[in-house]
Amino acid sequence: MSAKIIDGKKFAAHLADNIKGEILQWVTDGHRAPGLAVVIVGDDPASQVYVSKKIKMCEQVGISSSLHRFSADTGQQELIELIDQLNQDPKIDGILVQLPLPGGLNEEQITERIDPKKDVDGLHPYNLGRLAAQSPLLRPCTPRGVMTLLENINVDLAGAHAVVIGASNLVGRPMALELLRARCTVTICHSRTRDLPKQVGQADILVVAVGQAGLIKGEWIKPGSVVIDVGTNRSEAGHLIGDVEFEAARHRAAWITPVPGGVGPMTVITLMQNTLQAARNLS
Numbered sequence: 001m002s003a004k005i006i007d008g009k010k011f012a013a014h015l016a017d018n019i020k021g022e023i024l025q026w027v028t029d030g031h032r033a034p035g036l037a038v039v040i041v042g043d044d045p046a047s048q049v050y051v052s053k054k055i056k057m058c059e060q061v062g063i064s065s066s067l068h069r070f071s072a073d074t075g076q077q078e079l080i081e082l083i084d085q086l087n088q089d090p091k092i093d094g095i096l097v098q099l100p101l102p103g104g105l106n107e108e109q110i111t112e113r114i115d116p117k118k119d120v121d122g123l124h125p126y127n128l129g130r131l132a133a134q135s136p137l138l139r140p141c142t143p144r145g146v147m148t149l150l151e152n153i154n155v156d157l158a159g160a161h162a163v164v165i166g167a168s169n170l171v172g173r174p175m176a177l178e179l180l181r182a183r184c185t186v187t188i189c190h191s192r193t194r195d196l197p198k199q200v201g202q203a204d205i206l207v208v209a210v211g212q213a214g215l216i217k218g219e220w221i222k223p224g225s226v227v228i229d230v231g232t233n234r235s236e237a238g239h240l241i242g243d244v245e246f247e248a249a250r251h252r253a254a255w256i257t258p259v260p261g262g263v264g265p266m267t268v269i270t271l272m273q274n275t276l277q278a279a280r281n282l283s
């Protein structure tokens, strides 16, 4: 068997065209363009790349973006004051603070300071709680992007056994909540899980979000399953690679996402969807 490739890059480009059309209509109807404020602290190279992709996509779809750059030694209070100001700004519909923040800053306090109605990353406990209570408002971007990919390949989720590897607030936990909401039977694995190969072998839907290149061996994959690799790692040669042994896994899975070009572009496009949604909710 050779898995079909889930082309997130192509699908995200298609979604970008749709959102661009929706925003054009929104503006034609007399509203201002949705506004997204992006906050970046420090000079982590990966964060710089993610932020520039987000800003570029805003320009492409017609979202008005503002970038707030801070040096790594910025104090907590300065960031809190910026968030307060953005919360009050009527031209801003979405606020995104690029994570991780440099050591010494309290991420939790900053995330919780964002008005939940403008929390387009969906990471405020209010939005995570809404997702847990099955009435989501703004949903975390990467898990929502994965759900959009799964819907697009028309896989039957109800009753499927979904195994999520990784339990972070950013990806693993909200991913499990999304899959539960889609009526999967969900197993969540993390660094203390025993017998990872056995857990992986039971997955009809496998979502991996750990950040360890090649952690998931191809021979563990259940034949005919759907494999979603969220992990992004640098190989020794400097290439982006996922957490799953792609070449071996593609001979067992029915569907698989590549890295790069799978989940990454979906995260960016979902941020655009969330920003438009926030603008609609606030108007």
Ligand code: NAD
Pocket: 142, 165, 166, 167, 168, 169, 170, 171, 172, 189, 190, 191, 192, 193, 196, 209, 210, 211, 212, 215, 230, 231, 232, 233, 263, 264, 265, 267
């Ligand atoms: P994290 O470090 O916060 O969490 C990692 C999780 O993996 C933890 O729950 C930990 O318990 C678990 N884990 C660690 N070792 C394990 C092991 N041996 N077996 C099973 N579980 C193990 O990371 P994160 O922020 O959730 O990100 C995970 C990966 O996803 C990273 O590579 C990150 O770069 C990537 N990511 C990609 C996108 C995207 O859009 N493609 C978005 C967010 C994160």
